[in-house]
Amino acid sequence: MLDRAAQQQQQAEARPVAFRGAGFAPRASRYAGWIAMLIVFAIWQAAGSAGLVNSLFLPTPLSVLRAIWQLAVTGALWQHVSASLFRIGTGWLLGTLAGVATGFAIGLFNHARAIGITFISALFPIPKIALLPLLILWLGIGEEPKVATIALGVFFTTAISVYSGVDAVPRNLIRMAQSFNVPFATIVRRVIWPGALPSILAGFRISASVALLLVVSAEMIGADRGIGAFVLQAGNLMQTDQLLAGVVILSLFGLAIGKLINWLETRLLRWR
Amino acid sequence: MDLIADHISHRFGALDVLDDVSFTVGAGEVVAIVGPSGCGKSTLLSILGGLLEPAAGAAKWRGAVPSGSLNPLTFVFQDFALLPWCTVEANVEFPLLATTLSRAERAALVTDALQRTGLADFRGALPKQLSGGMRQRVGIARALAVKPAILLMDEPLSALDSQTRELLLEDFIRLLADGAMGAVYVTHNLEEAVRIADRIVVLSRRPGRIREIVPIAITRSERGGLEAREKLLALQNELWSLIRNEAIDAEREVQHA
Numbered sequence: 044m045l046d047r048a049a050q051q052q053q054q055a056e057a058r059p060v061a062f063r064g065a066g067f068a069p070r071a072s073r074y075a076g077w078i079a080m081l082i083v084f085a086i087w088q089a090a091g092s093a094g095l096v097n098s099l100f101l102p103t104p105l106s107v108l109r110a111i112w113q114l115a116v117t118g119a120l121w122q123h124v125s126a127s128l129f130r131i132g133t134g135w136l137l138g139t140l141a142g143v144a145t146g147f148a149i150g151l152f153n154h155a156r157a158i159g160i161t162f163i164s165a166l167f168p169i170p171k172i173a174l175l176p177l178l179i180l181w182l183g184i185g186e187e188p189k190v191a192t193i194a195l196g197v198f199f200t201t202a203i204s205v206y207s208g209v210d211a212v213p214r215n216l217i218r219m220a221q222s223f224n225v226p227f228a229t230i231v232r233r234v235i236w237p238g239a240l241p242s243i244l245a246g247f248r249i250s251a252s253v254a255l256l257l258v259v260s261a262e263m264i265g266a267d268r269g270i271g272a273f274v275l276q277a278g279n280l281m282q283t284d285q286l287l288a289g290v291v292i293l294s295l296f297g298l299a300i301g302k303l304i305n306w307l308e309t310r311l312l313r314w315r
Numbered sequence: 316m317d318l319i320a321d322h323i324s325h326r327f328g329a330l331d332v333l334d335d336v337s338f339t340v341g342a343g344e345v346v347a348i349v350g351p352s353g354c355g356k357s358t359l360l361s362i363l364g365g366l367l368e369p370a371a372g373a374a375k376w377r378g379a380v381p382s383g384s385l386n387p388l389t390f391v392f393q394d395f396a397l398l399p400w401c402t403v404e405a406n407v408e409f410p411l412l413a414t415t416l417s418r419a420e421r422a423a424l425v426t427d428a429l430q431r432t433g434l435a436d437f438r439g440a441l442p443k444q445l446s447g448g449m450r451q452r453v454g455i456a457r458a459l460a461v462k463p464a465i466l467l468m469d470e471p472l473s474a475l476d477s478q479t480r481e482l483l484l485e486d487f488i489r490l491l492a493d494g495a496m497g498a499v500y501v502t503h504n505l506e507e508a509v510r511i512a513d514r515i516v517v518l519s520r521r522p523g524r525i526r527e528i529v530p531i532a533i534t535r536s537e538r539g540g541l542e543a544r545e546k547l548l549a550l551q552n553e554l555w556s557l558i559r560n561e562a563i564d565a566e567r568e569v570q571h572a
Contacts (some may be wrong), residue, residue, distance in 0.1 A: 208462055219396035223386050223410035223461065233409070237400045314400040314441050 102284040110241045110288040123252045126268040127258050134193025142198045146205020185305050189261040197250040204246020208239030221224040240289040251300040316464040317341050322372035331522035332358050343494035347508035348501045350518030351565035357445050357465040357469050357499045362386050364467045381464050385414050389463035393470040395450045397442040404438035407456045428460040448479035466498040509547045
C-alpha cells in the first residue's frame, strides 16, 4: 500500500515551488529620477510654449534658465548668493559649535543634562524666525540679527542630535574602555565622538536645511540683498521668471549641502 | 596576585542579586562561576573587575602585580566590545593608548598579541569584515596586549556557534596552560567550566549565594585522556544535578516575568 502511494507520487507531475520572496527591497535606479525630472520639464516647457499655461503665473523652464543667465551676467547673482552664503556659513558655524559643545555637555554631565534638556525642551519649539524682530532690537539692523536667527535654529537641532548620538553610543564600548583604565578625555575622543558621529552628521543635514529656511525667511523680513530678498522683490514686481530663478538657486544650495554631507558620511562612516 | 571576593552583596533597586559571596582566585588559577540564569554571575564579575560598586562587601586584590602587566584585571566580553570604526590592529592597540609606552613598544605588543591569536594577517580588517569567532579573537588579543594577571571572562563563547566555541575554548586552555595568567570564567555551559577551571563556584538562584565550591582534582594538562574525560563528564553531571532544579525555577521565573 505504501509502495503504491509512493508510485503514485512519483508518477504525478513535478511542479515548481512558487517564488514568494519578491519586493520589500526598493532600490533606486541611477538615472530614473533624472529621466523623470527631464520628462516633467519637457512637458512643462511644451505646455508653456503652446500657450496652455500663462507665462506670468508659470514661466517655462527655458525662461527661468534665461533669467539665471541674465543674473549671472549682470553680477547680481553673485551679490545675492554671496550675501546668503555669508549668513548661512556664519550662522551655521556658530550654531553648530555651540550645539556640539552643549550636546556633548548634556550627553556627558549630570547637571548639564538636567538644566540643558529643560531649556531645550522649552525653547526648541519656538519658531526662531519669530525672534528676529527682538534680535533686531537687540543687535541692530545689520547682519547680526539674521546670523543670530540662523545660529539659534541650528543650535537646537545640533544640540539635540549630538546628545541623542552620545546617548546612543553602546554602553558596552564605554565600559570596555573603562575596564582598561582609559582616561575620560580619550574615551570621549576615541569612543563617544566616533560613536555619536552618525547621529551628528544626520543632525548636520537637518540643521543645514534649517539654516537655508531661516536665511530665506530672515532676508525676506529685513534685507535688500540675498536670495530671500531677491525672491521677495521679484514676487512684488510680478517677475515670476526671476522668482523661480531664485527658487532654483535655493534648490541648488540644498542639493550642494546634501552632496557635501553625503561625501562626509562616505569618508567618516566607512566602518558602517 | 590573588583576587578576592570579600562578602560581596548587591542589589538593583529592590531586587537582591548577590548575597554575601566570598572566594579567592589564586595566582594563575582558573575559577569558573556557574549558576542558573539571573543568579548574578555577570554582576559578580563586574564587581570583581571594578566596573560596578557592590552594595556591601568588596572586591580586593593581594600580592604583587606581575612585572610588565599594564592592566592586571582585564575583561573579555561576551559581545566582544570592539570599536567598529577601528581596524583589528587599532582595536588591540586601543588600551595601550592610555599607557606611557612609546609607539614602537605599543606596536611590538600588538604584533605579539595578534600572532598569539592567529590574527597577524587580519590587522587591517574592520570588525564587520570578521566572523564572530575572529571578533572574539580580537577581544582576546586586546586583553593579551596589556599582559593581564587575571582575565575576567564573561561568557566569552556564548555568542558563537558550537564549532567556533570548541576552537576558542581550546585556545583559552592553551593560553592559560602555563599558569602565567589566572582567570575568572563566567559561563552557563558546564562542559566549558569543567574543561577550563581549577575550581568551580556554583551560585544559587537569585539572590546568588555560593552553594558550593567544587575543586577539580585533575590538572588541566591531564584532561585530554579518556579516563579524565569520563571523570569530567561525571563531574559535569554532578554539577547539573546541583543546579538543575534551580535552573528550572529560574527559567519559569523569567517566563513569568
